[in-house]
Amino acid sequence: xKEKIKNEMRMKLPSLSVNEWVARSAVAAFCAQLDPSASExxxxxxxxxxxxxxxxxxxYRDTVGIIYIAVALFEGGLxxxxxxxxxxxxxxxxxxxxxxxxxxxxxxxxxxxFTVMESFTDKVRVTSKSDGGTKVVMYKRLFGKNDNS
Amino acid sequence: MLNKKELxxxxxEGDDMTVKIIGEIDHHNAVGIRSDIDSEIYACRPKRLIFDxxxxxxxxxxxxxxxxxxxxTVKSVGGELIIRNPCKSVMRILKLAGAERILNIExxxxx
Numbered sequence: 001x002k003e004k005i006k007n008e009m010r011m012k013l014p015s016l017s018v019n020e021w022v023a024r025s026a027v028a029a030f031c032a033q034l035d036p037s038a039s040e041x042x043x044x045x046x047x048x049x050x051x052x053x054x055x056x057x058x059x060y061r062d063t064v065g066i067i068y069i070a071v072a073l074f075e076g077g078l079x080x081x082x083x084x085x086x087x088x089x090x091x092x093x094x095x096x097x098x099x100x101x102x103x104x105x106x107x108x109x110x111x112x113x114f115t116v117m118e119s120f121t122d123k124v125r126v127t128s129k130s131d132g133g134t135k136v137v138m139y140k141r142l143f144g145k146n147d148n149s
Numbered sequence: 150m151l152n153k154k155e156l157x158x159x160x161x162e163g164d165d166m167t168v169k170i171i172g173e174i175d176h177h178n179a180v181g182i183r184s185d186i187d188s189e190i191y192a193c194r195p196k197r198l199i200f201d202x203x204x205x206x207x208x209x210x211x212x213x214x215x216x217x218x219x220x221x222t223v224k225s226v227g228g229e230l231i232i233r234n235p236c237k238s239v240m241r242i243l244k245l246a247g248a249e250r251i252l253n254i255e256x257x258x259x260x
Contacts, residue, residue: 017177024175024207042207042238049209053176100246108183108214112246116210119245 003074007033010070013052015060015085019067024048027071027081034077036142043120043140044079050113051083051136057104059087059134077142081121084135090128097126156182159189166195168219171204174212183215187222198223203234212239213246220252231255 009030013019024045031044048069055067068084090096096103097118102111117124121140128134156178157170168186172178190198200216202208220230232254235243243249 017175017180020175020177021173039238045207046209046238046242049175049207049211053209053211057176108179108211108218110210110214110217110246112210112213112242115245116242 003076003078006073006075008070008072010068013067013069015056015063015065015067015087017053017056020049020052020056023052023067023069023083027069030071031073031079031142034073034079034142035144036077037144040140040142040144044081047117047120047138047140048081048083050116051081051138054113054136055083055085055087055134057107057109058090059085061088063087077144079140079142081138081140082135083138084133086133089130089132090126090134091130093126093128157186159186161193161195164196165199166190166193166197167199167201169201169204173207174205174215175207175209176211179211179215183218186219190219190222190226190228194226195223195228197231198228199231199233201233202236202239205236205239208239208242210242210246213242213248216243216252217248229253233257 011026013023027048028041028045052067065085065087070082072080095101097114099115100111102109117138121138123139125137156172157168160167198219216232223230230252232252234256235254
């Protein structure tokens with residue numbers, strides 16, 4: 001990545017479901033300095049919500065752990081969002097990224113989390129190992145008023 | 150009837166039950182209201198369950214789970230689910246899952 005970093009933030013939140021709103025609101029507020037369009041901010045909120053929910057529901061399950069969020073803003077409107085947990089990890093990342101696949105169907109999980117992340121950002125990288133936590137890194141270039149989506 | 154968490158309001162009119170959800174539907178809120186809504190569905194057994202989403206500003210895929218779960222519940226009592234007035238960002242989530250192919254989605258006032 002050649003763009004110069006303009007600003008960055010880090011936050012840690014306990015994996016309580018009430019913090020889903022906190023996380024997406026905080027990241028959206030931070031990204032607002034790039035003057036995104038309304039739909040771009042909606043996308044940012046959605047993908048953060050998905051990734052954080054995955055940490056809560058799948059990463060930490062019935063325990064409470066820490067969710068690590070790091071956001072970097074680069075020249076040219078590029079945003080990098082990293083969301084990480086130290087939970088149970090994903091045994092098969094490729095399978096987990098298949099649309100509608102879920103390990104928790106009984107709790108009305110739609111299995112669309114990664115699909116949403118992939119559709120609403122430009123790039124998603126997922127690294128995980130069993131009992132080793134999961135890290136999701138997403139990139140999205142914001143165009144602001146020139147956004148045609 | 151106003152739900153104690155003020156996340157939704159439900160109104161019964163004849164065979165219709167309208168559930169108006171207000172604010173944001175995420176995993177936290179969906180878990181908070183789904184069994185309350187199910188209890189009302191089983192009590193009222195509506196022919197039409199109308200989910201009025203005009204007041205929903207944000208929904209992630211947990212909202213999709215909430216909707217599809219209620220689709221199953223109302224179907225089990227012989228009713229149908231109608232989604233009314235979802236905003237553009239909510240429609241994006243529904244379309245991403247192909248849910249618009251199985252759900253009745255209607256827009257009032259040409260919205």
